[in-house]
Amino acid sequence: MDSNSNSNFPNHNQDPIKQNGFFHPKLSSEPARSPSRAAAMASPANTDPKVVTGTAGYVLEDVPHLTDYFPNLPTYTNPLQDNPAYSVVKQYFVHVDDSVPQKVVVHKDGARGVHFRRAGPRQKVYFEADEVQAAIVTCGGLCPGLNTVIRELVCGLNHMYGVKKVLGINGGYRGFYARNTITLTPKSVNDIHKRGGTVLGTSRGGHDTKKIVDSIQDRGINQVYIIGGDGTQKGASVIFEEVRRRGLKVSVVGIPKTIDNDIPVIDKSFGFDTAVEEAQRAINAAHVEAESVENGIGVVKLMGRNSGFIAMYATLASRDVDCCLIPESPFYLEGPGGLFEYIEKRLKENGHMVIVIAEGAGQELVSESVQSMSTQDASGNKLLQDVGLWISQKIKDHFAEQKTLPITLKYIDPTYMIRAVPSNASDNVYCTLLAQSAVHGAMAGYTGYTSGLVNGRQTYIPFYRITERQNHVVITDRMWARLLSSTNQPSFLDVKGDHEEKKEEETLHEHCSKETSASKDISSRIHAAAC
Ligand SMILES: Nc1ncnc2c1ncn2[C@@H]1O[C@H](COP(=O)(O)OP(=O)(O)O)[C@@H](O)[C@H]1O
C-alpha cells in the first residue's frame, strides 16, 4: 500500500487549479449490506457537478472521484509501472492536470473554454487487483463493436491490472436481478471480436435502479462497465447516483454505444464507421438495380431514429446517391421544389436515381397518411413507421397516376443486416482504446463518467454532459451543405424556415439547447466562468 503522492504526479485532491466548487453535503442513509461497502467510512456525498476554472476562461468539467466521498482511501502503485510492455513508454502516466478542449477552433482573444479530463493510466490506483470484482453489461440496440469492447475490458483488466474477477451480466439491465451472470476470462472472450452482436445479450426496458444496485452490492461488484446508448447512459447515471447515495466504493463507468451517432460531445461512436461502410453495399446494390432498367429508382433505408448521420455519411461516401433524406431536414413530396419534381428531373437527365432515407425521416408525413400507432418500445423510444416502404409506395403511386414516366422501383432495407456485422478494423482499434481508457479511469478511482473520444483524444466526460441532449446533424453546418452540393437535391427550404433557425441556435448555444434544468444551471455557471 502506498498513500503518498509522487511529486511529479500530485494526488488527485491536490489539483493546483482553483476549484470553484459549489458543494452541498448529502448524508448516506443506507445500511451496510455487503463487501462492496469500503473499509474506509464514506463521508457526506457531494452531488454537485465538479466544475473547475482556470485562467483565460479555462473550464474543466470534471468527473466524480471515489475520494469525493471516501476522503481517506488508500492508494497503490499502478502495476503498469513494472509491466515490460509499458514501462519503456516515456511519460506513460497521464499528468493530473492534462485535459482536452471541447473545441479546437479558437480565436486569438477567445476564452479557452470547456475541457474534459484526459483519459489514461494514473501513477496511483485506488483498487488492488484481488479486490476488484468487475461487471460488464450491454444494453439497447445492437451495434458493431460491442464484442470488441467486452473483450478489451476483460483483457485490459486482466493483462494491465491483474484483475481476474470479471462478470458478464446477461441480457441488459434486467440481467442484474433477473438473469444469471457469466464469468469472463481472457480465454473465453478471445475470439468474440470476430462476431457481430453481443455475447452478453441485450435488452430494452427493465431498468430498476434499486434492484440493480442491490445486485451490485450483493455480488460485491465494485467496478461496473455499462455499454449502451443515450438511454443506457441515463440509466448509468442514476445507478451512479444511487451507489453514491449508499456510500459504496463502486466505480460506475459508461461506454457510449450508438450506431445512430446520436450521443453528444464525443467525436463519434464505435461501430459508426462500420455501419457507413456496410451501408455502401446496399447503396451499390440499389444503384446496380436502378441503372439496369429504364427510369430505375433504388430506395435504401438506413438506421437513424432522430439523427441522420449514417445516411449523410453513406451518401457522401458513395457518390451514387441522388437524394438523402434525414430526420433533421423536413421534406415534402408534391409541387415546386418537392421530391416528385426532383425525381422526374433526375430521371429525365440521368435515366436512373438512388434515394437514401434515414428511418426517422418524414415521420410526420407518414403519420398523416398511415394511421399512427404512436406506440413505444420497452425503453420508451417512439416506434417508427416504415418510411422506406411508405415513400416507395408514394413514388410508385405518383408516377402511375402521371402515366408519363413509367418507373421501376426497388426498395432495400438493410438496417438490421448493417448493425449485426462485426466491427471493421478501425472500429476494432477504437473499441480497444475506449475499453482501456474506461479501465484506467475506474482503477484510478474515477466514477460517474462516460469514456469518450473528444477531438481525437480519449477523455472522461461527466454523465450529465452525455445525457442532456442528443447529437443531431446540423443542417446549417458545412457538412450538410457539402451533401446538398454533391447530390444536387432540393433543400426543401419551404418547410424549413423555423427548423433551420432552431438548429442554428443549437450550434451557437450548444450548452443551452435541450438541457435538463440541472444542466441549464451548470451551463450558465460555465458560461459565466468562461466569459
Ligand atoms: N431515463 C432513463 N433512466 C433509466 N434507465 C433508462 C432511461 N432511458 C433508458 N433507460 C434504460 O436503458 C436501457 C437502454 O435504453 P434504450 O433506449 O433501449 O437503448 P440505448 O441505450 O441504446 O439508447 C434500457 O434498459 C432502458 O430501460
Ligand SMILES: O=P(O)(O)OC[C@H]1O[C@](O)(COP(=O)(O)O)[C@@H](O)[C@@H]1O
Ligand atoms: O432494436 P429495435 O428495438 O428494433 O430498434 C431499432 C432502433 O435501434 C437502433 O438501431 C439503435 O437505437 P439505440 O441506440 O436506442 O439502441 C436505431 O437505429 C433503431 O431505430
Ligand SMILES: [Mg+2]
Ligand atoms: Mg437510443
